[in-house]
Amino acid sequence: xxxxxxxxxxxxxxxxxxxxxxxxxxxxxxxxxxxxxxxxxxxxxxxxxxxxxxxxxxxxxxxxxxxxxxxxxxxxxxxxxxxxxxxxxxxxxxxxxxxxxxxxxxxxxxxxxxxxxxxxxxxxxxxxxxxxxxxxxxxxxxxxxxxxxxxxxxxxxxxxxxxxxxxxxxxxxxxxxxxxxxxxxxxxxxxxxxxxxxxxxxxxxxxxxxxxxxxxxxxxxxxxxxxxxxxxxxxxxxxxxxxxxxxxxxxxxxxxxxxxxxxxxxxxxxxxxxxxxxxxxxxxxxxxxxxxxxxxxxxxxxxxxxxxxxxxxxxxxxxxxxxxxxxxxxxxxxxxxxxxxxxxxxxxxxxxxxxxxxxxxxxxxxxxxxxxxxxxxxxxxxxxxxxxxxxxxxxxxxxxxxxxxxxxxxxxxxxxxxxxxxxxxxxxxxxxxxxxxxxxxxxxxxxxxxxxxxxxxxxxxxxxxxxxxxxxxxxxxxxxxxxxxxxxxxxxxxxxxxxxxxxxxxxxxxxxxxxxxxxxxxxxxxxxxxxxxxxxxxxxxxxxxxxxxxxxxxxxxxxxxxxxxxxxxxxxxxxxxxxxxxxxxxxxxxxxxxxxxxxxxxxxxxxxxxxxxxxxxxxxxxxxxxxxxxxxxxxxxxxxxxxxxxxxxxxxxxxxxxxxxxxxxxxxxxxxxxxxxxxxxxxxxxx
Numbered sequence: 001x002x003x004x005x006x007x008x009x010x011x012x013x014x015x016x017x018x019x020x021x022x023x024x025x026x027x028x029x030x031x032x033x034x035x036x037x038x039x040x041x042x043x044x045x046x047x048x049x050x051x052x053x054x055x056x057x058x059x060x061x062x063x064x065x066x067x068x069x070x071x072x073x074x075x076x077x078x079x080x081x082x083x084x085x086x087x088x089x090x091x092x093x094x095x096x097x098x099x100x101x102x103x104x105x106x107x108x109x110x111x112x113x114x115x116x117x118x119x120x121x122x123x124x125x126x127x128x129x130x131x132x133x134x135x136x137x138x139x140x141x142x143x144x145x146x147x148x149x150x151x152x153x154x155x156x157x158x159x160x161x162x163x164x165x166x167x168x169x170x171x172x173x174x175x176x177x178x179x180x181x182x183x184x185x186x187x188x189x190x191x192x193x194x195x196x197x198x199x200x201x202x203x204x205x206x207x208x209x210x211x212x213x214x215x216x217x218x219x220x221x222x223x224x225x226x227x228x229x230x231x232x233x234x235x236x237x238x239x240x241x242x243x244x245x246x247x248x249x250x251x252x253x254x255x256x257x258x259x260x261x262x263x264x265x266x267x268x269x270x271x272x273x274x275x276x277x278x279x280x281x282x283x284x285x286x287x288x289x290x291x292x293x294x295x296x297x298x299x300x301x302x303x304x305x306x307x308x309x310x311x312x313x314x315x316x317x318x319x320x321x322x323x324x325x326x327x328x329x330x331x332x333x334x335x336x337x338x339x340x341x342x343x344x345x346x347x348x349x350x351x352x353x354x355x356x357x358x359x360x361x362x363x364x365x366x367x368x369x370x371x372x373x374x375x376x377x378x379x380x381x382x383x384x385x386x387x388x389x390x391x392x393x394x395x396x397x398x399x400x401x402x403x404x405x406x407x408x409x410x411x412x413x414x415x416x417x418x419x420x421x422x423x424x425x426x427x428x429x430x431x432x433x434x435x436x437x438x439x440x441x442x443x444x445x446x447x448x449x450x451x452x453x454x455x456x457x458x459x460x461x462x463x464x465x466x467x468x469x470x471x472x473x474x475x476x477x478x479x480x481x482x483x484x485x486x487x488x489x490x491x492x493x494x495x496x497x498x499x500x501x502x503x504x505x506x507x508x509x510x511x512x513x514x515x516x517x518x519x520x521x522x523x524x525x526x527x528x529x530x531x532x533x534x535x536x537x538x539x540x541x542x543x544x545x546x547x548x549x550x551x552x553x554x555x556x557x558x559x560x561x562x563x564x565x566x567x568x569x570x571x572x573x574x575x576x577x578x579x580x581x582x583x584x585x586x587x588x589x590x591x592x593x594x595x596x597x598x599x600x601x602x603x604x605x606x607x608x609x610x611x612x613x614x615x616x617x618x619x620x621x622x623x624x625x626x627x628x629x630x631x632x633x634x635x636x637x638x639x640x641x642x643x644x645x646x647x648x649x650x651x652x653x654x655x656x657x658x659x660x661x662x663x664x665x666x667x668x669x670x671x672x673x674x675x676x677x678x679x680x681x682x683x684x685x686x687x
Contacts, residue, residue, distance in 0.1 A: 008063050011059050021049040022049035022117060025046035026046050029043050044165070050243075051164070053121070054245070058131075061129050072195050073199075073206055075136060078129075079210075082130075086126045087220060094224070123221040123224070128249070130214060130218070130253045131253060137195050138192045140192075140195040141195075144403060146192060153189060153252075157248055160178050160245045160248055182244070182251060186252040189256070190252075204268055208261055215261075226241060300429070301321060305319045305334060308418055309334055311415065312411050312415060314399040315378075315379065315400055316336040316378075317334040317400060318331050318334065318341055318398050321394070326393050344376060347374045350375065352372065355370050370383075371407050383398070383406075383412065390427065417519065417520070449474070456484075457483075462485065467682075468680070469652075469653040469656070469680075469681045471679050472677070474676045480500030480507025480510060481511070481622050482498040486522040493556045496518055497678060498514055498550060500514070500549050501546075501592075510549060513539065514549055517538045518535070521535060529607045533601065536568070536596075536597070548569070548593060549592060550571075550592045552565065552571070554618065561611050564607060564608070570592075575618055577616055578614065579616075583642050588608050590604060617682065618680075619656075620680040621677075628664055636664065636668075652683065
């Protein structure tokens with residue numbers, strides 16, 4: 001890291017020094033022209049220092065870009081800020097020129113040259129910053145063909161820069177050919193806008209605004225260079241608009257702005273990422289349903305290999321299946337073989353590995369999961385991830401791509417989701433087989449409980465202003481209750497509580513399917529209504545006709561101080577409003593998931609939204625609480641639950657959880673309840 005900082009400082013210093021040298025060469029050229037001296041030598045030096053300035057700025061910006069984590073809106077914002085700063089300084093210099101236009105200093109050619117070169121420096125810096133960001137966006141999901149096309153474009157810009165030192169006129173046949181080639185390459189590269197698909201609706205509008213402002217900056221700077229000093233009869237000693245490279249940068253950046261705005265606008269109604277996420281959901285379902293469809297462990301490995309290859313756009317892959325001693329028993333291949341595998345493993349040993357963090361600390365070893373850049377004839381990047389069952393490594397998945405940095409964070413997260421679900425499916429097979437061999441019914445319940453416990457979150461995600469406490473307990477070995485949270489952003493949190501119809505292992509497995517659907521759909525950043533509709537569509541293909549799932553789904557937005565919610569046949573949410581100092585049940589309608597399995601279901605989705613403030617409480621629960629009975633066969637009931645919360649609104653979420661459990665046990669007269677109970681208590685922290 002210190003070496004990188006030193007290189008960056010050196011490049012920045014080189015850029016400043018080149019600009020100063022270019023300014024001095026300009027002064028000397030101006031002086032020689034006035035006194036009939038040899039001005040051509042100084043013009044040559046000015047051009048040379050201009051190229052040095054462009055190269056220094058380009059590599060310094062590239063260096064900064066490589067150090068930053070890549071976020072589309074962040075890099076667009078940085079270009080916008082760069083353009084804003086450049087515009088403000090440019091306007092300030094032009095204002096100074098206007099104020100001095102009637103003064104002799106305002107018409108001094110050396111003074112005008114200085115202001116002109118200040119504008120040139122600002123404009124070149126902005127164009128190169130924009131060029132660098134457009135490059136990163138174009139190569140967001142790169143291919144060999146795209147990299148080659150980009151390299152041709154950069155070489156074309158380099159050739160056009162060297163033409164500064166020739167006597168070729170700007171508009172002769174050769175120059176026009178270079179112009180046309182750069183314009184054509186700009187259009188070919190400009191259609192590479194895959195990054196657009198990874199923006200949600202709000203982010204797309206932000207990107208349109210930022211790119212539109214960047215385009216306005218480009219137009220403003222071109223006008224400044226084209227009209228600079230005309231009212232004073234001033235001619236710069238060398239007009240940079242006569243440089244094909246500068247014009248090429250203008251053309252390329254402007255074309256990409258136009259293409260980006262048009263594509264983002266057309267992608268607002270629909271987005272290809274939505275279709276991609278649906279594919280991921282169905283692949284996830286395929287893995288989670290493998291037991292129900294009669295597939296075996298080998299078929300799970302095949303599904304996993306096919307699904308991950310499809311998602312990662314991998315060119316080749318293999319899956320090593322290990323025996324009980326963690327030795328390779330057999331291997332599944334995709335577009336590769338044993339001989340090529342050995343060559344790649346040799347290349348891996350010579351490569352620098354980058355570790356991928358795991359959620360399980362005991363599995364954090366460099367040999368387990370990593371990415372690396374390969375020095376191989378066919379493949380340039382590799383990603384390796386193991387498959388564990390109960391802390392035993394049972395397989396290792398290897399994916400290969402023919403481009404560098406081929407595995408971005410989004411793809412890695414999806415692959416890990418598939419691998420985790422595959423490990424759960426394989427664990428189900430093995431544990432179920434073991435249960436059948438030993439004591440079928442008893443062992444089946446133990447296995448299902450273990451699986452279900454692993455599916456319920458051990459740590460709830462939250463946002464700063466919320467405190468959350470959760471509890472879930474099955475009346476028997478396993479149950480059908482489910483809860484989870486997902487941090488959609490720093491200010492938005494999604495929460496879900498669900499209850500599967502029926503009891504026992506079938507309810508537990510349906511609960512695991514609900515978890516898979518939640519974890520997949522919540523990442524798409526859907527609205528509450530769209531989430532419930534999509535969840536119903538997904539469950540319609542895997543639930544038997546006699547089963548359904550009730551849920552309450554809630555999104556809390558701390559930035560806007562609002563929450564949006566809906567329930568699908570679930571118990572009404574108990575809500576305390578600190579502003580009104582009352583406890584009420586949120587009144588909304590809804591039909592359980594899986595009851596209606598066609599388009600009519602959307603008519604029964606009732607979404608509500610309202611604001612909240614500090615001290616507010618949401619009490620989400622399953623019917624095991626309200627339907628708990630005492631020795632007189634009386635239910636605990638909704639009214640008793642409401643009264644309880646009214647007495648405890650000033651306590652913490654954790655205290656409320658412990659208090660309601662104590663209240664239930666005292667009411668029922670026993671610690672063993674007849675039904676599954678689950679609760680999720682969310683309280684907004686005080687000022």
